[in-house]
Amino acid sequence: MTDQATNGAAQGETAQFSLQRIYVRDLSFEAPKSPEIFRQEWAPNVALDLNTRQKPLEGDFHEVVLTLSVTVKTGEEVAFIAEVQQAGIFLIKGLDPAAMSHTLGAFCPNILFPYAREALDSLVVRGSFPALMLSPVNFDALYAQELQRLQQGGEVTAH
Template sequence: MTEQANNGAEQQGPQFSLQRIYVRDLSFEAPKSPEIFRKEWTPSVALDLNTKQKALEGDFHEVVLTLSVTVKNGEETAFIAEVQQAGIFLIKGLDADSMSHTLGAFCPNLLFPYAREALDSLVTRGSFPALMLAPVNFDALYAQELERLQGNNG
């Protein structure tokens, strides 16, 4: 009996569970359509990536990954697309540093493929070629942000 009680206690360690993934916001604008389709296609892509977290009730957390893309053809803006891909995560039993890393790097890494697919789908519906964004190293971005914050505080 004591052995069963100990086994139950061991299971009370850190817990992580993805509860839901959803699109929070989605927008697309093609200000130069249809004229842009009649020009030679030599695009330049600017990507802005952002994450934010919000504590919900109990041990639940919302993480939102925002991908904003502006594509220009020469000097003209061909399109602007943005997706806010969100997730609700149950996270408990982590120390402050581990929680910060999980919310700032691990969760966005899980959301990125969904955001990339939503963005590509949006762009192709506008009759433009899919962006096919390269994978993002959220661990490296998180480490850079920590260094930046420590540099500002030091």
């Protein structure tokens, strides 16, 4: 982040990053086969879908939303579906376009992930299922993969 801040500062503006607020934007839980699912042997198959999106707000403020969607099956039965949209408002200014893109696409989701993971675990436990305890996610690697995919598709020019 230091190199990115230096690049932005070289353009005459001091780089600035500040977390303003973290909040849950949406939360849902469904256990379509309860209570019958509790009487079956617990052999979970977990499918995780992870997504991020961002939108500019007024001035140099940005909202970043990290969505974690989990579908857990035991055998062919859906035990539960849970989703959390963990959001944050960030003040970000003085970064060049490539650094801004990386900050919004990887750095901010990395900050939001522990909050989203905790919210998801709490939700699942309240549904009387074992906590998921999701492994950490390397958002830098995911961001790099997405950039590469977009570049190969001709949607983005190299920075």
